[in-house]
Structures are given as C-alpha cells and as structure tokens.
Amino acid sequence: MNAIIISAILGVVLMFSGIFISNKATVRSIAIAGMFLLLLANLAEQYGHGFFSVNTRDMLVFNRFGLLINSIAYGSTFLYLLVSARDIEKVGINHAEYFALIFFILSGVAIVTSFNTLLMLFLGIEIISIPLYILTGSDKRNLKSNEAALKYFLMGSFSTGIMLMGIALLYGAKGSFNMNFMAGAINPERNFWFITGLLLLLISMSFKVSAAPFHFWTPDVYDGAPTVFTSFMATVVKAAVFVAFIRLYDAAFTESHPTWKLTLSFITAATLFIGNITAVFQQSVKRMLAYSSIAQAGFMMFALFSHNDLSREGIVLYAFGYSLATIGIFAVLARMKDYTFDGFNGLARREPILAATTTIFLLSLAGIPLTIGFFAKYYMLASAIKTGADTWLVIFAILCAAVSVYYYFRVIQSMYFKDGEAETEEINPAFRWVLVAMAALVILLGIFPNMLLQYLYF
Amino acid sequence: MVPVLLILIPLIAGLALFAVKGEAVAKSTALFATIATFAVTLLGLSVWNDAAHLTFNESWIGALNSRFHFELDGMSKLLTLLTTLGFPLILLSTWNNRYANANKFYALMLLSQAGMLGVFLSMDALLFYFFWELALIPVYFLCSQWGGERRIAVTFKFFIYTFLGSLFMLIGLIMLYNKAGGSFALADFYKLKMTSGEEVMIFWMLFVAFAVKMPIFPFHTWQPDTYEQSPTAVTMVLSGIMVKMGVFGVLRWLTPVVPVASYLYGDTVTWMAIIGMIYASLIAMQQDDLKRLVAYSSIAHIGLMVVGIFATNTSGMQGAMIQMFNHGVNIIGLWILVNAIEQKFGTRKMSELGGLAQKAPVMTILLVIVALANIALPLTNAFIGEFMMFNGVLGSTVTKYNVAFAVTAGLTIILAAVYTLRMIQRVCYGNTNELTEQATDISLNVKLSLAVIVVAIILVGVFPKPMLELTSGVSELILGRMNLK
Numbered sequence: 001m002n003a004i005i006i007s008a009i010l011g012v013v014l015m016f017s018g019i020f021i022s023n024k025a026t027v028r029s030i031a032i033a034g035m036f037l038l039l040l041a042n043l044a045e046q047y048g049h050g051f052f053s054v055n056t057r058d059m060l061v062f063n064r065f066g067l068l069i070n071s072i073a074y075g076s077t078f079l080y081l082l083v084s085a086r087d088i089e090k091v092g093i094n095h096a097e098y099f100a101l102i103f104f105i106l107s108g109v110a111i112v113t114s115f116n117t118l119l120m121l122f123l124g125i126e127i128i129s130i131p132l133y134i135l136t137g138s139d140k141r142n143l144k145s146n147e148a149a150l151k152y153f154l155m156g157s158f159s160t161g162i163m164l165m166g167i168a169l170l171y172g173a174k175g176s177f178n179m180n181f182m183a184g185a186i187n188p189e190r191n192f193w194f195i196t197g198l199l200l201l202l203i204s205m206s207f208k209v210s211a212a213p214f215h216f217w218t219p220d221v222y223d224g225a226p227t228v229f230t231s232f233m234a235t236v237v238k239a240a241v242f243v244a245f246i247r248l249y250d251a252a253f254t255e256s257h258p259t260w261k262l263t264l265s266f267i268t269a270a271t272l273f274i275g276n277i278t279a280v281f282q283q284s285v286k287r288m289l290a291y292s293s294i295a296q297a298g299f300m301m302f303a304l305f306s307h308n309d310l311s312r313e314g315i316v317l318y319a320f321g322y323s324l325a326t327i328g329i330f331a332v333l334a335r336m337k338d339y340t341f342d343g344f345n346g347l348a349r350r351e352p353i354l355a356a357t358t359t360i361f362l363l364s365l366a367g368i369p370l371t372i373g374f375f376a377k378y379y380m381l382a383s384a385i386k387t388g389a390d391t392w393l394v395i396f397a398i399l400c401a402a403v404s405v406y407y408y409f410r411v412i413q414s415m416y417f418k419d420g421e422a423e424t425e426e427i428n429p430a431f432r433w434v435l436v437a438m439a440a441l442v443i444l445l446g447i448f449p450n451m452l453l454q455y456l457y458f
Numbered sequence: 459m460v461p462v463l464l465i466l467i468p469l470i471a472g473l474a475l476f477a478v479k480g481e482a483v484a485k486s487t488a489l490f491a492t493i494a495t496f497a498v499t500l501l502g503l504s505v506w507n508d509a510a511h512l513t514f515n516e517s518w519i520g521a522l523n524s525r526f527h528f529e530l531d532g533m534s535k536l537l538t539l540l541t542t543l544g545f546p547l548i549l550l551s552t553w554n555n556r557y558a559n560a561n562k563f564y565a566l567m568l569l570s571q572a573g574m575l576g577v578f579l580s581m582d583a584l585l586f587y588f589f590w591e592l593a594l595i596p597v598y599f600l601c602s603q604w605g606g607e608r609r610i611a612v613t614f615k616f617f618i619y620t621f622l623g624s625l626f627m628l629i630g631l632i633m634l635y636n637k638a639g640g641s642f643a644l645a646d647f648y649k650l651k652m653t654s655g656e657e658v659m660i661f662w663m664l665f666v667a668f669a670v671k672m673p674i675f676p677f678h679t680w681q682p683d684t685y686e687q688s689p690t691a692v693t694m695v696l697s698g699i700m701v702k703m704g705v706f707g708v709l710r711w712l713t714p715v716v717p718v719a720s721y722l723y724g725d726t727v728t729w730m731a732i733i734g735m736i737y738a739s740l741i742a743m744q745q746d747d748l749k750r751l752v753a754y755s756s757i758a759h760i761g762l763m764v765v766g767i768f769a770t771n772t773s774g775m776q777g778a779m780i781q782m783f784n785h786g787v788n789i790i791g792l793w794i795l796v797n798a799i800e801q802k803f804g805t806r807k808m809s810e811l812g813g814l815a816q817k818a819p820v821m822t823i824l825l826v827i828v829a830l831a832n833i834a835l836p837l838t839n840a841f842i843g844e845f846m847m848f849n850g851v852l853g854s855t856v857t858k859y860n861v862a863f864a865v866t867a868g869l870t871i872i873l874a875a876v877y878t879l880r881m882i883q884r885v886c887y888g889n890t891n892e893l894t895e896q897a898t899d900i901s902l903n904v905k906l907s908l909a910v911i912v913v914a915i916i917l918v919g920v921f922p923k924p925m926l927e928l929t930s931g932v933s934e935l936i937l938g939r940m941n942l943k
Contacts, residue, residue: 313521368621369591382632391629391659398625405621409614417602417610453521 001052001062002041003070003110010034011103018096028085031099035081038106039074046071046455058178059117066113068316068455069243073109073236076323077102080232082434083331087228091138098138098229101131105237112244117177118167121244125163125208128237129156135233136225148224155217159207166200169193170252179251195259198252202263205245209238211301212270215294219278222290227339230286231330234293239319242300246315249304257307264305265393272298272400279407286339288407289329292365295404296322299380299397305390306383313453314379320452321372321445325361328438331431332358337423341410345420353432354424355415357439364442366408367401372445377401460502461514461528461579464538465572467495468545472568481560485553488564492545492571499542502530518585524642528579532928533709533779537578537702540786543914544698545571551794551907552691554801557604563689566596570695577703583631583642586711587624590667593700594620597692606687613687616680623670623677627707630663634715647715648939654718661719664712665727671704672760674727675734685753690797693749697756698790702782705763709779709932713767714939721940724768725857731768732866735761739873743880748796748806751881752789755832758870759785765867766847769860770940774850775933780925781843784831784918788840791828791911795821798900799885803893808881813890817897822886824900824908829882831915833874839918842925844871 013034017027041051046067081088081102089095108127115121133156137149167177173194174181203214210218222230253260275295282288300318303311332354336343348355364373384394415422445452471491478484502512512530530538549567557563573596576589594617601613631642637656638646652660669677685693713720738757745751763785766778798821799814800806815822831838834845851867854860890897900908918925 363595368595369588378628378632381629382635385629385632386636394629395626398622398629401625402618402622405618406614409617413602413610413614416599448519450519450521 001050001054001056001060002045003038003074004060004107004114005052005054006038006041007103007107007110010038011100011107014096014100014103018094018100021096024089024095027096027099028089031102032078032081032085034103035074035078038103039071039078042067042070042074042110058180059120060111060114061116062114064456065312065316066243066247069113069240069319070110071455072316072320072323073113073240074106076236076239076320076327077106077232079324079434079438080236080327080331083327083431083438084228084231084334087226087331087334091226091228092140094138098135101135102232105131105232109236109240112240113247115244115247116179118170118179119177121248122163122167124244125241126160128241129160129208132156132233132237135229136221138229139226142224142226144224145226148221151224152217152221155207159204159214162200162207163204166197166204169197169200173197179248182252195256198256198260201248201252202260205241205248206267208241209245209297209300210294211267211297212274212294215271215274215297218294219287219290222293223284223287227286227330227334230290231327231334234289234330235323235326238293238297239323242297242303242315242319246303246312249307254307261305264301265390268298268301268305269393269396271295271301272397276400276403280403282407283341284339285333285336285341285344285411288341289326289333292404292407293326295400296365298400299377302380302384302397305393306380306387308383308386310379310383310386313456314376314383316456317372317379317445317449317452318376321364321376321442324438324442325364325371325373328361328435329358329365331435335425335427337425341414342418342420344411344414344422345418347415347422347424350422351424351427353436354427357435358415359412360439360442362408362411364446366405370446371442372449373442374446375449459514460498460506460511461530461575463498464495464502464542464575464579465528467491467498468568468575469572472565472572475561475565475568478561481557484561484564485549488568489546489549489553491568492542492549495571495575496542496546499538503535503539518582522584522642523640524584525582526585527581527643528576528585529581530579532930532932533706534578536779536783536925536928537706538575540702540783541571541574541578541699543910544694544786544790547790547794547907547910548691548694548698551904552797553903554901555689555691555797557689559603563600563604566600567691567695570596570600570700574699574703578706581644583635583644583647583711585642587628587631590624590627590703593703594624597696597700600692601684601688604689604692608683609687612680612683616684619670619677619680620667623667626663627667630660630667633660633663644710647711650715652716652718654722657716657719658722661712661716661723664707664716665723668704668707668712669730671707672701672764673704673757674731674761674764675737675757676730678734678738678757681757682750682753685756686747686749690749690793690800693753694790694793694797697753697793698786701756701760702786705760705767705778705782708764708767709775709936713770714936717940720768720770721856724770725859728765728768728857728859728863731761731764732863734758735765735867735870736873739870739877743873743877745877746807746809748799748808748881748885751808751877752792752796755874755877756785756789758874759789759832762844762847762867762870765863766850768856769847769850769854769863770856770937771850771854772930772933772937773846773853775936776926776929777843777846777848777850779929779933780918780922781840781847783925784839784843784915787911787914787918788828788831791824791908791915792832794904794907794911795825795828798904802897802900805893808884810891810893811885812888813886813894814897815886816890817894818899820905821900824905824912825886826882827912827915828908829878831919833878834871837916837919839915839922841919842922
C-alpha cells in the first residue's frame with residue numbers, strides 16, 4: 001500500500017512544484033529524492049512495515065512477488081531518473097508534469113502488481129496507459145511524436161475495449177470480479193463465455209506487452225516517442241505489465257493451462273521470430289532496440305508458457321536485467337547526435353567509458369554469461385525445459401537468441417572496430433559514474449544472481 | 459588452492475592491465491603473470507600434488523545448487539600445463555610485435571587464459587559454461603580489433619557459430635541438470651541413467667558446441683578465415699589451446715555422460731571427422747599462405763583426435779589426451795615461425811619466400827624439427843600420440859569399420875607429409891630472391907621460445923611415460939563409465 005499512496009502523492013507534489021518552482025534543477029532534485037523515498041517506502045513494506053492500513057476489501061493483495069517487482073521497478077526508475085532526468089527536461093516546456101506523469105505511472109505499476117480483482121487490473125492498466133499516451137506525444141513540435149501518440153492512443157483504446165469486453169464476459173460467467181473465484185466453480189472447459197472472456201483478456205494483455213501478432217504499434221510508438229520516454233516505456237512499464245499478465249494467468253488460466261498452451265507457444269514463437277528478424281534489418285539503433293524489445297518480450301512469454309517456480313524467479317531477473325541494460329543504452333542513445341549504426345562509429349575512442357558500459361549492456365541483452373541477462377535467459381529456457389515437452393520451442397528460442405547477437409553486436413562493432421567520429425552531446429562526469437555503477441550491477445548480478453532472488457524467499 | 463590461483467592470477471592481472479598505460483609495462487606485466495601461472499602449475503604438479511591443494515569446492519549459486527568446484531585430475535593437469543606453458547611462449551615469441559592500445563591487447567589475452575583454465579578445471583556444468591564463454595569473448599575482441607583486413611566479418615561469423623553452439627550446449631546441460639535432480643556436479647552427471655532417446659538428444663546438443671569449437675567437418679568453415687585474419691598471437695591461442703576445449707569437452711562432458719548415445723553415433727562422428735581430415739589435407743596442399751596451410755593442417759590433426767576418442771579404448775583415448783598437449787606445443791611452434799617470417803618479410807606467401815636455409819640456418823633447423831614433429835616422425839612427441847590413436851582405432855571393438863577408419867585416416871599422414879615437406883622446401887630451400895636476400899636469422903626471444911618447444915617435442919617423444927601415467931587414470935574412469943573396463 002505504501003507504494004500506491006506515496007507515488008500518487010508524489011505525483012501531485014511534482015505537478016504543483018511545476019507551478020511554484022521555476023528552477024529546473026530543483027524540480028529534478030525533488031523528483032529524484034521522491035523516487036528514492038518511494039523505493040525506501042516499498043522496501044520498508046517488503047520488510048513488513050506498511051505505513052498505511054487501508055481496507056482494500058480483498059481487491060488488492062500485497063505479496064512478496066509483487067513487492068519485489070515494485071522494488072525492481074522503482075529501483076530501475078531511480079537509476080533511470082539519475083541518468084535521464086536532464087533529457088526529460090529537454091523534451092518540452094512542461095518538465096515538472098513529465099515527472100508527475102512518471103509517478104502516476106508508478107502508482108499504476110504498484111496496482112497491477114497487487115491486483116486481486118479484474119476491476120483493479122483494469123484500473124491499473126489504464127492508470128499506466130493514459131500518462132504513457134501523453135508522454136509519447138510530449139514532444140509537441142515533432143510530427144512523428146504526435147503521430148505516435150495518436151496511434152498509440154487509438155490502438156490502446158481498442159485493446160482497452162477488448163479487455164473490458166473480456167472482463168464483462170468473465171463477470172457474466174462467474175458472477176464476480178474477484179480473482180479467487182476465477183478458478184474452480186464452473187468447469188472452464190465447458191463454459192463458452194468464460195473461455196471467450198479469457199481469450200479477449202489474453203489478446204488485450206498481449207497487446208499491452210507487445211507480443212506478436214499484436215505488436216504492430218510498438219516500433220512506431222517507440223520510435224516516435226522522445227527517446228528518454230521510450231526507455232521508460234520499454235522497461236519499467238513493460239516489465240510491470242508482464243507481471244500483471246502473470247498474476248492474471250496464475251489466477252485465471254491455471255486450470256485451463258493445457259488449453260492455452262498451444263496458443264501461448266504460438267504467440268511466443270511468433271514474438272521471438274518477428275522481433276528478431278525485423279530487428280536485423282533496421283538502420284537506426286533506436287528502431288533496432290524497439291524491435292529487440294519485442295524479441296525480449298518473446299523471451300518473457302516463456303514465463304507464461306512454462307508457468308513454474310523457475311519462470312517466476314526468471315521474470316524477476318528478466319525484469320531487472322532487461323530494465324538496467326535498456327535504460328543504460330537508451331541513456332547513451334539519447335546523447336548521440338545520430339541514431340543510426342554509423343552514428344556510433346568510433347565511439348570507443350572518443351568516449352571509452354560510454355562505449356565500455358554500452359558494451360556490457362549489449363552483452364547482457366544478448367544473454368552472454370557474466371551478465372544478469374544470461375541468467376534471465378537461463379531461467380526462462382530452464383523453466384521451459386523443466387516442463388519436459390516442447391523442446392522445439394526452446395531450440396527455436398536459442399536460434400533467435402543467436403540472431404539477436406547479430407544486431408546487438410553490430411553496435412559493438414561500430415563503437416570499437418569502425419573508424420568514425422561519433423558525435424555526442426556534452427557528457428558530465430556524474431552521468432558516466434551512474435552508467436559505470438549500472439554496468440557493475442549488471443555484472444555483479446550476473447555472477448551472483450542470488451543477491452536478487454533471495455528476496456523472493458526471505 | 460592451486461586451481462584458484464591458476465584462474466585468479468591471469469584474471470586479476472588482466473583486469474589490472476586495462477588501467478595500465480604504456481606498452482612496455484603492459485607487456486612485461488603480462489609476461490610476468492603468465493610465468494607466475496606456469497610456476498603455480500609446476501608447483502601443482504610437484505610439491506602441492508595432493509587432493510587438498512588441487513581441489514576447490516565452495517557454494518556459488520545456492521538457488522541452482524551450482525558450486526565453485528575446480529579440480530585438477532590427470533587430463534586437466536595436462537591441459538593446464540599446455541595452457542600455462544603456451545602463454546608465456548606466445549607472449550615471448552611475439553615480444554617484438556606492435557599493437558595499438560597494447561595494454562588492452564594483453565589484458566584480453568590474459569582474460570582468455572583465465573577463461574580457458576576455468577574450462578579445464580571446472581567440475582560443475584554451469585561453471586564450465588561460464589568459463590567457456592569467458593574464454594570466447596576476449597578472443598572476439600582480440601580478433602576484431604587487431605586482426606587483418608576482413609577481420610570484422612570473419613570474427614563475427616566465428617562468434618555467432620560458437621555462440622550458437624554454446625547455447626545448444628547450455629540446453630543440453632540444463633536437461634542433464636533436471637535429470638540429475640537439480641545438480642550441476644559432473645560426478646552426479648556420471649551417475650545418471652537415461653533412456654537412449656534422452657541420451658541421443660543431449661548428445662547432439664552438447665556435440666554441436668564441441669564440434670564447432672574443435673572444429674570438425676562440417677562445422678569448420680569459420681576456422682581458416684579466423685586463423686588467417688587474427689593477429690598471430692591470437693591464432694596461437696586459438697589453435698594451440700582453445701580448440702582443445704572442444705576435444706576436452708568431448709572427453710570430459712560428452713562420452714562419459716551419454717555413453718549409449720556415444721556408441722550409437724560414434725561411427726557417424728568418426729566419418730564426419732575423417733571426411734574433414736581428408737578434405738582439409740587436400741586443401742592444405744593447395745595453399746600458398748602459410749597461415750592458411752597451418753590452419754587446414756590443424757583441422758586434420760584435430761579430426762584424428764576425435765577418431766581416437768570414439769575408438770573407445772584405452773589406447774585411443776590416452777592417445778587423444780596426450781595428443782592434445784603435443785598438438786598444442788607443435789602448432790604453437792609452427793605459428794611462432796610463421797610470425798617470425800611474417801614480421802621479417804611482411805608476407806606469408808610461400809611463393810614469395812625461398813632460400814632461407816642459407817640466410818637463417820638456426821630458424822631452418824628449428825622449423826624442420828617442429829615441422830617433422832607436426833607430421834609425427836618417430837622420436838617426436840606427435841608420433842607417440844598418433845601411434846596410440848591409430849592403434850586404438852585398429853583395435854576398436856565398438857565399430858565394425860575399424861580397418862576402414864584406420865586406412866582412410868591413415869591417408870592423411872601421407873598427405874600431411876606432402877604439404878609439410880613442400881612447405882619446408884618452398885620456404886627454406888631453393889634460391890633466394892630479392893626479398894629473402896637480405897634475411898637475417900631470428901631474434902633471441904624467438905630462439906628461446908622455440909628452444910623450449912623443441913625440448914618439449916623431443917622430451918615427450920623419447921620419454922612419454924610421465925604423460926601416459928598422468929592420463930591413464932582418467933581414461934580408465936571414462937571407459938569404466940562407458941562399461942568397457
């Protein structure tokens with residue numbers, strides 16, 4: 001409960017600070033300090049210190065998994081603000097509002113990681129989505145950004161409609177929004193409305209996590225949105241929505257898991273395939289990262305597909321590892337003058353620290369050992385192997401992972417082995433240090449993943 | 459303690475080198491670190507030769523039940539010796555080579571040494587996989603940054619091939635982990651009972667990774683290009699030591715773990731290796747570039763090791779084990795000479811060389827000795843290994859093609875003699891030309907490193923007993939697991 005309430009309050013505080021404080025640095029400091037506070041409050045709740053006692057009437061349930069995911073989301077956002085806060089200010093004139101919107105999104109994140117009724121799921125998803133539509137279009141002078149926002153809004157509204165329809169059908173079949181009633185009672189195999197409702201929910205959630213074939217909005221929106229918000233959308237938000245998906249699946253789909261398994265394996269395979277293959281053909285690093293985020297979603301889909309303890313642990317590692325690496329890369333990207341692969345040529349000579357940290361992030365995204373990305377992928381594959389069947393999907397996934405090496409390493413090649421004059425904006429030392437700290441974290445958790453996983457069981 | 463030191467010295471020295479400025483400092487630090495690891499190896503083989511010193515076993519990732527478990531048994535002792543002896547020789551013989559950003563070059567070299575030692579020492583599958591990749595990544599950067607003209611594309615191909623192979627291996631290891639009830643320990647893998655279907659699945663998953671690394675036909679296409687384009691010091695690492703990771707993997711992680719599948723597909727694999735051997739030897743005969751010639755000859759020699767292993771008897775396996783060491787020593791020797799020639803004349807083309815015997819007699823003598831060792835002349839080290847392997851293949855009881863295998867594989871001995879002697883002839887004899895007219899003999903550091911290699915060649919060739927004793931225990935263990943003892 002700490003997280004939901006405090007993030008909402010902080011959102012309001014920042015909104016007002018935009019009215020009363022004209023100094024950008026002050027607003028930024030408030031945002032970063034607030035973020036740190038929020039992280040601490042959530043950690044406190046993880047250790048059993050809830051500051052608020054609100055009777056949620058069983059609509060929200062706070063468990064270890066949800067709280068850990070919150071901590072990961074807030075920790076990632078904290079790092080995100082440290083490396084990207086200045087870029088947020090550059091997007092437009094309403095800088096305080098952007099920070100406020102981020103806090104509102106985080107409030108939604110806390111709701112979707114703890115929902116216990118479909119109503120709360122819907123509210124959480126919408127609280128996340130609407131600020132995102134605004135952030136996508138926040139660069140008002142840029143036509144691409146406007147187009148992306150409109151596209152995202154229209155597509156998002158459709159998926160919201162589909163989700164509502166699904167929830168309504170489920171309510172009709174079960175007579176309750178509560179997740180505890182979802183399982184049991186009616187034999188899910190036989191009830192047409194129940195199955196249709198679940199199918200609609202599956203579709204809308206697949207849309208939200210940009211799983212194929214509902215991924216079409218992703219590259220355009222990620223490309224059109226200001227770079228600094230793309231990294232937030234692609235990491236923290238996506239991971240949180242995935243967790244919502246998993247919670248929903250746990251509660252509602254488990255009994256009918258065999259029925260959905262084929263559908264899920266199709267979605268997983270298609271997401272992996274489309275994400276990886278299209279990423280190969282991109283000329284802009286930003287678009288490549290957009291497609292690769294689809295590919296990474298394909299790996300996260302394993303968490304739903306295999307549905308066991310390993311996948312649960314894996315999604316924790318995946319959420320954090322993927323967020324760290326992607327936030328880091330986008331922070332560097334936001335400072336590049338040229339977003340194409342050639343724009344990175346020769347970066348290693350001009351900015352050795354930037355290049356080295358970017359390399360570590362890319363290695364992590366590709367899933368090379370000694371980085372947290374390796375263990376994230378390891379857990380996902382291991383969870384699928386543990387289910388015993390469907391070795392074909394695992395083999396397909398590793399073929400796709402090998403493809404992904406191609407486009408991630410193209411950036412490394414550009415930075416280290418090609419001659420060129422990669423141009424960056426001016427970079428302050430603090431930015432470098434945060435990047436180094438993030439890279440160190442990527443490696444540290446890549447050697448000792450237990451440091452994170454133990455919080456699931458402490 | 460010994461295994462930890464072996465890995466930590468190059469690892470820490472390597473990381474430290476990133477911060478060091480100045481070529482001379484970097485060079486000497488690297489050489490010093492590699493000599494220190496060699497000293498530790500010697501101590502491990504002599505003074506600290508007991509279980510307490512040679513094993514290290516601590517918990518690592520509790521949730522996965524994976525452990526930091528290193529151990530030196532006979533085979534790993536042999537390969538550790540090769541690795542730790544090879545690196546100082548490589549650094550010494552390329553002492554005069556110039557590299558831009560020398561500190562990074564040497565840092566990455568040391569990191570790859572740490573990775574390879576980790577591979578040879580790991581007794582835990584996840585740890586093994588970790589070090590397997592740790593050895594690969596520095597090599598990727600080494601080749602891409604300091605290699606020849608086409609280095610980027612070539613290294614990229616190499617990286618994707620091996621990475622894909624590694625991923626398949628990872629899947630195989632996870633399957634074994636599940637079968638072993640959640641344990642990555644090699645000892646637990648050895649106890650497994652699986653159906654032949656499961657074994658076959660795991661066999662191919664692991665085999666692809668090892669086959670790419672070795673490389674055997676048809677997974678070899680990355681190899682000649684990569685050897686050619688890499689800086690020669692890295693080529694030495696790749697061909698002298700890194701390819702042994704593949705052979706080692708087959709011996710330690712494949713045949714004893716899935717013995718039934720190894721029987722079932724032993725013949726297939728052997729045929730693949732033999733096709734590769736003949737094919738590589740024929741191509742080697744056509745080469746004009748010294749580096750490519752040695753690269754192709756390496757495919758043939760590694761192929762024979764695979765044939766020896768899948769003969770599945772003491773002679774074949776022990777032969778393959780000591781041949782890993784011998785081939786490493788010999789091929790590093792050949793590369794040292796190729797590097798010396800390239801540094802001196804700026805070319806590796808045999809058609810542009812000739813008559814070196816008149817101008818550089820010491821080099822010629824050493825080259826002839828190393829080359830003769832490479833074609834396994836009696837009294838040289840490789841003869842022992844090849845003899846044992848052929849003996850093993852002929853006496854193999856697990857296949858009905860043993861004679862056919864021995865005869866076709868034996869053809870490569872003749873082919874090897876043809877291309878090696880032709881190489882000596884074209885480089886060292888005949889008349890001098892404009893380029894070689896002004897030649898001088900090789901420098902002291904090259905002489906020194908070649909002297910060590912020649913001593914190793916003759917020592918093992920005349921007195922192979924210690925090596926055979928070192929490897930007999932391991933081969934008994936593997937064969938015992940395969941129910942042949």
